[in-house]
Amino acid sequence: MTTILWFRQDLRLADNPALHAALQAGPVLPVYVLDDAAAGAWAHGGAQRWWLHYSLAALGADLAARGAPLLLLRGSALELLPRLAEAVQADAIHAGRLYEPWARKRDEALHLALAGAGRRLVPHTSSLLHEPHRLRTGQDKPYSVYTPFSRAVFALGEPAPPIPAPERIPAAPAQPGLALEALGLLPRLDWWKEFPRHWQPGEAGAARRLADFGAEALRAYPDRRNIPGEASTSGLSPHLRFGEVSPRQVWHAARAMGATGEHTFLKEVLWREFSYHLLWHRPEMPEAPLQPRFAEFPWQPEPRLLAAWQQGRTGYPIVDAGMRQLWRTGWMHNRVRMVVASFLVKHLLQPWQAGEAWFWDTLVDGDLAANAASWQWVAGCGADAAPYFRVFNPVLQGEKFDPAGAYVRRWVPEVSALPDAVIHKPWTAPRPPGGYPAPIVEHGRGRERALAAYAALREEGTRVV
Structure with a gap:
């Protein structure tokens, strides 16, 4: 049969x-x-x-x-x-x-x-370690906070070992189908021409990525994973997104490496798992805030500001480096994802759904659950959201995680000649670089405006209750 x-x-x-x-x-x-x-x-x-x-x-x-x-x-x-x-x-x-x-x-x-x-x-x-409907709190409810969720998963013990690939697959009689090219998958706009320099889609590429992320990289992971100028992360996200490697394979490979950073790395794997847990129980998550009162948030949609962010022309090198890396490689370092997302929704007061949509179209690892959960986390409207008063300072983030400017020098050549002391705030240089924009919003002003909007929403929510 x-x-x-x-x-x-x-x-x-x-x-x-x-x-x-x-x-x-x-x-x-x-x-x-x-x-x-x-x-x-x-x-x-x-x-x-x-x-x-x-x-x-x-x-x-x-x-x-x-x-x-x-x-x-x-x-x-x-x-x-x-x-x-x-x-x-x-x-x-x-x-x-x-x-x-x-x-x-x-x-x-x-x-x-x-x-x-x-x-x-x-x-x-x-594509997951555990089915979302089977993980419940002690009160028999879905988890809504990541840390208790991750602890519960770790407490379940090791997942079953991976199943080896079969050597032969007995084939059924052939049926008429389409050639790969007839699916029309390759985008007409050829911005992706640089992608093959960075990625090898497929199961073999996933296996190579996992092997390259060896014990040494895993050992350094807790301390170096936030440094965007280094190849300090696994790069497995697109392979996981398309199922070219399974979470069980990643889990057991990390365990087998025996490095001290494995727990930190596996917690990142579980953030993906948690995102699917949220999506299963809250299917509205990609479109609507998980906290209903955020439906009334006073966003200020402005196409000009959104376009500057999309094009990496905000005047903040760490933000622009991330957006340009995304456009050219289909991927962005996770620390920088948080910085650029915070900048869009808080400094610019643009709806988080606009950022989610841009990431969905430009990320090779675009994953509906993780993309939506992460944008809501940054915007402060998710189930396990960042506090509204957390507004990343793009200058300080750059100075902390890219102190020598290796990351921004690669992706924002306009500022590459600046000394380390001013590379993350080029407008303060004696001679600001030509061709690079001034900040589209001053950090202090953007932060004050964001905090006022969030505070007003909180006060309104209190009055309603």
């Missing part, structure tokens, strides 16, 4: 529970369906589409080498998969479980459609 293996956010062969289960039933038909309509506004952004193109190419080659070519389809999975199951007489479709609201809705409808024909959709835990 043929079994369909539906690849989604698990584009790998090793530690793939859906693949492992499908192999127990006989011949396997691997399929990937590009279903943009179901995802709606949260269909893959431009940078993600670039990554997906090459990740599917790598997965297709790996599957073909094991005897089971990847079938590529485009359109409604809710319509295509039941027809495919009927054509090959498959009694089950195995897939890694998804957690996005639109995907949950589609899977429920697909389950009913298949059941009506005597077939099954069989979901597997593939």
